[in-house]
Amino acid sequence: MAKIIIGFMGSGKSTIAKLLDPNYIDMDALITERIGMSISDFFAKEGEAAFRQIESQVLAELAETDAVISTGGGVVVTEANRQILANNDHTIYLKADFDTLCDRISRDKVNVRPLFENNSRADFKAIFDGRQDWYQEAANKIVEVAGKTPEEIIEEIR
Secondary structure: OOEEEEOOOOOOHHHHHHHHOOOOEEHHHHHHHHHOOOHHHHHHHHOHHHHHHHHHHHHHHHHOOOOEEEOOOOHHHOHHHHHHHHHOOEEEEEEOOHHHHHHHHHHOOOOOOHHHHOOOHHHHHHHHHHHHHHHHHHOOEEEEOOOOOHHHHHHHHO
16 A cells, blocks of 8 residues: 655655655656646646546545555545545555744745745645644544654655
């Protein structure tokens, strides 16, 4: 069964997935490859509902593998996805407080996050708050990541 890493943007999903398995699958990269454009371009052209449908198909396929998977932060928005994640024995939620995540995102000059850049802090906090229960509902392991090194997080997962 797959090890699926979930969490809000900036929580370290890709970093931790890469340490668990250098051949991990970045779900957003796989979706980008399948749709032939960036996710933000797809959102603008086809809408969020169309994206979420593709995301659910890809998640369902990947959940049947034994891969380590890093999801997008919004994977929990869809009820179907939360069901897939909850039914997976190894869905790991990397949890961090809002201020820690904002600090990480603002310092990350490699990954520009439109959801962060295009919203006020209050609106971004509302998005964060709106997803917290969904992450917890979907996960069967919750790992607090604030103040921990990637190696400490890996140890806790293992």
